[in-house]
Each structure stands twice: as structure tokens, then as C-alpha cells.
Amino acid sequence: MGRAWRWLTDPDIGERLLRDGVDDEDIADVVTKHWVVYVVPALVVAAGFAIWGLFLFTRPSGAWFPFLAGLVVMAWGGVMALQRNIDRFVVTSDKVFRVHGLLNRREASMPLGRILDITVYKPLHGRILGFGHFTFESAAQEQGLREIRYVPRIDQRNLKIQEVQKRVGLRSKRPIRP
Numbered sequence: 001m002g003r004a005w006r007w008l009t010d011p012d013i014g015e016r017l018l019r020d021g022v023d024d025e026d027i028a029d030v031v032t033k034h035w036v037v038y039v040v041p042a043l044v045v046a047a048g049f050a051i052w053g054l055f056l057f058t059r060p061s062g063a064w065f066p067f068l069a070g071l072v073v074m075a076w077g078g079v080m081a082l083q084r085n086i087d088r089f090v091v092t093s094d095k096v097f098r099v100h101g102l103l104n105r106r107e108a109s110m111p112l113g114r115i116l117d118i119t120v121y122k123p124l125h126g127r128i129l130g131f132g133h134f135t136f137e138s139a140a141q142e143q144g145l146r147e148i149r150y151v152p153r154i155d156q157r158n159l160k161i162q163e164v165q166k167r168v169g170l171r172s173k174r175p176i177r178p
Contacts, residue, residue, distance in 0.1 A: 008082055011099040013030060013088060017092060026093045028164045029161075032152075034131035036150060044074075044076055045078065048070045048072075048074030049070065052067065052071075086099070088100070089148045093164060095112055096110055096161065097110070110138055110143065112164065112168060114140070115136055115138055117136075118161065120132055120155070121133045133151065134149075134151055
């Protein structure tokens with residue numbers, strides 16, 4: 001059971017890193033979703049409990065229906081929460097990548113050198129609650145890694161990406177002259 005649970009909840013970031021023995025790839029940051037993405041799944045689970053409450057007010061012959069319906073709604077909320085939990089955005093010394101998907105895993109990566117522009121969008125409620133969204137622009141027209149939504153502490157994460165780019169020599173170290 002423990003192995004199956006790990007398979008459902010942990011995307012195993014370590015196996016996605018380049019290990020050649022000479023110049024191993026290092027993790028700079030692993031980003032999980034902001035807690036606000038769990039509000040809807042929690043409300044769905046609460047609705048399942050409310051449906052279970054109807055179980056007390058139905059005739060015994062039909063009590064199976066609210067019991068089963070509540071169970072299905074709670075399971076749906078649990079699956080929604082697991083899907084949000086497995087969604088990881090990772091910054092390494094060579095690339096940025098995203099792993100997501102509960103049963104069918106999807107992975108998208110982009111070398112740091114291909115990132116042309118990073119747009120940070122912070123909606124009003126995101127500024128209040130402490131999250132934002134990334135949009136990555138690259139030379140490729142179609143890419144699997146374009147938007148990363150609900151990133152906690154977005155400004156710190158943006159600075160971390162810039163810091164890694166500078167450390168590996170992708171950003172200019174020359175001062176700007178007036």
C-alpha cells in the first residue's frame with residue numbers, strides 16, 4: 001500500500017535529473033501549488049459529507065443512495081486534491097520542467113538557455129494570498145511548458161530562475177552604463 005501511495009503522490013523528481021558522473025544536474029527549486037488550489041477539492045469533499053448527512057433523514061430502504069452518492073463525491077474531491085498535489089514545477093541547473101498528472105503523467109521541460117522571456121502575472125487575489133502565474137516564452141512556437149499557475153511566493157521563484165541563469169552564464173554580468 002505504501003508503494004502505491006508514493007506512486008500516486010510523489011512524481012519522483014530525482015529520476016528526471018541528468019546524472020553523468022561529471023557534471024550532474026542540481027535542483028535549485030521545487031515548486032508545488034499554492035494552498036488555494038485545494039479549496040475547491042475541500043469544498044467537494046464537504047459536499048460529500050453533506051450528502052452523507054441526508055443518509056440520516058431517508059427511509060432505510062433508500063438509505064444506500066445518499067451513502068453511495070456521498071462516497072462518490074468525496075472520492076472525486078480526493079482525486080482532485082491528488083491531481084493538484086502531483087503537479088510540480090522544478091528549476092535545475094540546466095532546465096526548468098513540470099511533472100503533472102495523476103494516472104497519466106505528463107512531463108515538459110525547457111533548457112534554461114531557451115527561455116527568452118518570463119512574464120509574471122499576479123492577480124489581485126493572488127497578491128493578497130501570495131501567489132502568481134508564470135508564462136514562459138521561448139524560440140519554439142509550440143511548447144509543453146508555457147504556463148505555470150498558482151506559484152507560491154512568485155517573486156522569489158522568479159528571482160531564483162534568474163539567479164540560476166546568471167550562475168550558469170546565461171545572463172550578462174556586465175553593469176548597465178547610463
